[in-house]
Amino acid sequence: MIPLHLQPESHVPLYIQLRDQIRALVHSGDLNPGDRIPASRELAGQLGVHRTTVANAYAELESEGLISGHVGRGTFIRNEGIARGISPAVHPIVTDGNLRWESLFADDRGEEILGRMTRAVPRGAISFVMARPATEFFPIEELRNCTNAVWKREGAEILQFGPTDGYPPLKQALVELLRAEGYEVADENLLITDGCQQAIDLVCKAFVRQGDTVLMENPAYPGALAIFTAGRARILGVPVKTETAPGMTPGVDVAAIEAVLMQNRVKMMMLTPDFHNPTGTTMPVAERRRLLEIAARFQVPIVEDHIYARLRARGGQVPSLKQLDRSNLVIQIDSFSKIAFPGLRVGWIVAPSNVIERLRRVKQATDLHTGQLGQAILAEHIRRGRLSRHLERTRKAYSGRLAALEQAMTRHMPPGTKWTRPEGGMCVWVELPPGFDSNELLIHSRERGVVFSPGRFFFMQNPQPNTLRLGFAGLNEREIARGIATLSDVLRVEMRKRQRGARRAESSRVALV
Numbered sequence: 001m002i003p004l005h006l007q008p009e010s011h012v013p014l015y016i017q018l019r020d021q022i023r024a025l026v027h028s029g030d031l032n033p034g035d036r037i038p039a040s041r042e043l044a045g046q047l048g049v050h051r052t053t054v055a056n057a058y059a060e061l062e063s064e065g066l067i068s069g070h071v072g073r074g075t076f077i078r079n080e081g082i083a084r085g086i087s088p089a090v091h092p093i094v095t096d097g098n099l100r101w102e103s104l105f106a107d108d109r110g111e112e113i114l115g116r117m118t119r120a121v122p123r124g125a126i127s128f129v130m131a132r133p134a135t136e137f138f139p140i141e142e143l144r145n146c147t148n149a150v151w152k153r154e155g156a157e158i159l160q161f162g163p164t165d166g167y168p169p170l171k172q173a174l175v176e177l178l179r180a181e182g183y184e185v186a187d188e189n190l191l192i193t194d195g196c197q198q199a200i201d202l203v204c205k206a207f208v209r210q211g212d213t214v215l216m217e218n219p220a221y222p223g224a225l226a227i228f229t230a231g232r233a234r235i236l237g238v239p240v241k242t243e244t245a246p247g248m249t250p251g252v253d254v255a256a257i258e259a260v261l262m263q264n265r266v267k268m269m270m271l272t273p274d275f276h277n278p279t280g281t282t283m284p285v286a287e288r289r290r291l292l293e294i295a296a297r298f299q300v301p302i303v304e305d306h307i308y309a310r311l312r313a314r315g316g317q318v319p320s321l322k323q324l325d326r327s328n329l330v331i332q333i334d335s336f337s338k339i340a341f342p343g344l345r346v347g348w349i350v351a352p353s354n355v356i357e358r359l360r361r362v363k364q365a366t367d368l369h370t371g372q373l374g375q376a377i378l379a380e381h382i383r384r385g386r387l388s389r390h391l392e393r394t395r396k397a398y399s400g401r402l403a404a405l406e407q408a409m410t411r412h413m414p415p416g417t418k419w420t421r422p423e424g425g426m427c428v429w430v431e432l433p434p435g436f437d438s439n440e441l442l443i444h445s446r447e448r449g450v451v452f453s454p455g456r457f458f459f460m461q462n463p464q465p466n467t468l469r470l471g472f473a474g475l476n477e478r479e480i481a482r483g484i485a486t487l488s489d490v491l492r493v494e495m496r497k498r499q500r501g502a503r504r505a506e507s508s509r510v511a512l513v
């Protein structure tokens with residue numbers, strides 16, 4: 001009997017557990033070419049699982065070339081399948097003697113996040129593509145002073161290996177900052193990361209097994225999607241309500257979350273309640289409370305992406321999920337990328353201490369620790385009270401830019417075009433009239449020197465081709481006004497073309513009748 005141990009209580013589907021265990025037995029040499037493995041009915045009986053479970057596992061192993069079934073004789077481990085798996089002599093070589101690297105790459109873990117968006121920006125264009133801070137506010141001189149102070153005071157320590165959980169003065173500064181905001185946090189609840197992107201990656205590595213279900217907003221931040229896809233998670237998207245008509249609550253659809261949790265075993269939820277990327281929506285506090293109650297009832301943790309939350313342009317402050325959480329359900333990830341300087345690659349995680357300890361170990365195996373120089377510069381910047389000043393200045397500027405964007409949209413956009421009214425953050429979500437494809441619009445607007453991100457890029461399922469995202473923080477009011485006027489003009493031209501086309505089609509139909 002082959003040694004197989006399935007765990008019915010695991011989040012990993014049984015057929016995947018079975019497939020992986022048989023594959024491991026083959027590669028470890030416990031199962032050899034020519035060995036017969038039990039028929040699916042027989043193995044299902046031995047393991048006490050449904051026969052389809054075994055049949056599904058066998059089907060995958062057969063498609064990998066690891067086993068083959070012969071009617072009447074049984075199922076066997078294949079020679080060629082194993083050779084392909086373990087023999088070092090069979091790397092595919094092309095005729096000119098060069099190694100074909102593509103055939104050796106592991107599963108698709110190299111999804112493009114930054115490049116795909118930035119490459120599309122022609123020189124001199126007005127770019128609404130990125131949701132990133134404005135370069136002109138970077139306080140280079142102040143940061144030079146902070147850096148000099150750090151070198152002088154502790155240069156040698158900075159150049160040495162540091163602690164995985166973070167540079168202690170930065171952790172201390174963050175504890176103070178968070179406590180002032182009402183969080184109950186101590187040093188043991190904090191882990192410094194290389195930004196939110198790494199935080200998501202660490203969470204995925206620490207919690208998500210292949211086949212686990214992760215619930216996300218649809219549309220969502222593509223960087224998070226790329227991580228969970230690479231982690232082989234099953235991603236379930238929940239719609240985000242973008243219309244802010246009176247009586248309608250914006251943000252992720254909490255009733256839909258409840259329905260998903262009732263019907264699926266969900267491992268965790270990943271949500272951005274404040275100024276969601278890409279829609280800009282904010283979940284009202286009542287919805288947050290309802291969400292936390294549902295999460296507690298189903299015992300499903302929430303990863304709260306808090307990266308934009310401090311960029312409120314208007315309206316009253318809304319407490320974060322982490323601040324409202326009474327059940328220890330929330331892991332909050334945050335970053336200096338939007339409130340300060342993304343190039344330094346520093347962020348943090350706030351979570352229960354046992355979660356932080358596990359994430360710390362995963363981080364250690366990933367990169368030992370975040371670079372100490374960036375952390376020390378930020379700690380010094382905070383200590384001198386400069387970060388809060390910088391944030392105040394940029395928040396005001398972005399608020400003015402958001403107002404300029406809305407003014408220009410109201411003035412120029414053709415009827416039938418809708419857009420969200422974010423209370424802060426860095427992006428506005430636009431819905432073109434039905435039937436329009438923002439990818440096509442982009443081709444024409446690029447020719448006129450204006451670019452944006454097509455909405456399709458942010459969906460994991462049911463993409464809406466008539467949507468697009470405008471990142472406004474990096475453009476000044478003049479650029480915004482000019483960009484929106486041009487974009488609206490391109491849209492009107494395309495609308496007229498469509499109307500002419502429709503009229504022609506109608507008159508030829510009339511002629512035929």
Ligand SMILES: Cc1ncc(COP(=O)(O)O)c(C=O)c1O
Nearest residue numbers: 195196197221277307335337347
């Ligand atoms: C919602 C969201 N989460 C995470 C990130 C990644 O941020 P960081 O630069 O901190 O890694 C971004 C970056 O744009 C984002 O928009």
